[in-house]
Amino acid sequence: MSAWIESTEFYLWVKALHVIAVIAWMAGMLYLPRLFVYHCEALPGSPDSERFKRMERRLLRAIVNPAMIAVWILGLTLSFLPATDAWHQNWFHLKFALVVAMSGVHGLYASWARAFASDANAHSARFYRIWNEVPAGLLVFIVILAVVKPF
Numbered sequence: 700m701s702a703w704i705e706s707t708e709f710y711l712w713v714k715a716l717h718v719i720a721v722i723a724w725m726a727g728m729l730y731l732p733r734l735f736v737y738h739c740e741a742l743p744g745s746p747d748s749e750r751f752k753r754m755e756r757r758l759l760r761a762i763v764n765p766a767m768i769a770v771w772i773l774g775l776t777l778s779f780l781p782a783t784d785a786w787h788q789n790w791f792h793l794k795f796a797l798v799v800a801m802s803g804v805h806g807l808y809a810s811w812a813r814a815f816a817s818d819a820n821a822h823s824a825r826f827y828r829i830w831n832e833v834p835a836g837l838l839v840f841i842v843i844l845a846v847v848k849p850f
Contacts, residue, residue, distance in 0.1 A: 709780075710783075714777060720766050721770055723762055724769075724805075727762045729831065734754055736828055738751035748815075752816050763805065764809075767802065771798075774798065790850055800837060801834060
């Protein structure tokens with residue numbers, strides 16, 4: 700079994716699944732604040748507001764949360780494989796910090812979804828439009844670090 704875990708085939712499968720999980724996570728992280736923007740325009744308790752609550756809850760539970768968990772499990776698995784030697788490379792430490800930051804943004808989004816669910820949103824549509832850009836910016840730097848490995 701350990702020979703297979705150290706094999707190139709295992710590494711490639713884990714890497715492929717990691718990339719798939721990242722895509723799913725980022726899709727949700729880019730869509731959720733857009734839902735918040737539209738939710739701001741709905742009156743609390745209205746049918747539109749209730750629909751947005753369901754959409755936000757389902758997006759988090761069915762896609763965003765499981766994808767983030769998969770990203771972490773698969774990413775950490777990759778980082779400990781001999782093929783990557785990640786923990787001894789400087790680019791990896793910054794990438795890791797940015798993924799931690801992305802996870803923090805995820806936590807913020809989940810807390811804002813809970814606020815909407817209890818009709819206690821405290822932010823404007825403009826606020827959510829700005830926060831909609833944060834995951835995209837983090838993603839750019841994370842991908843550059845993972846692919847280019849600039850240092």
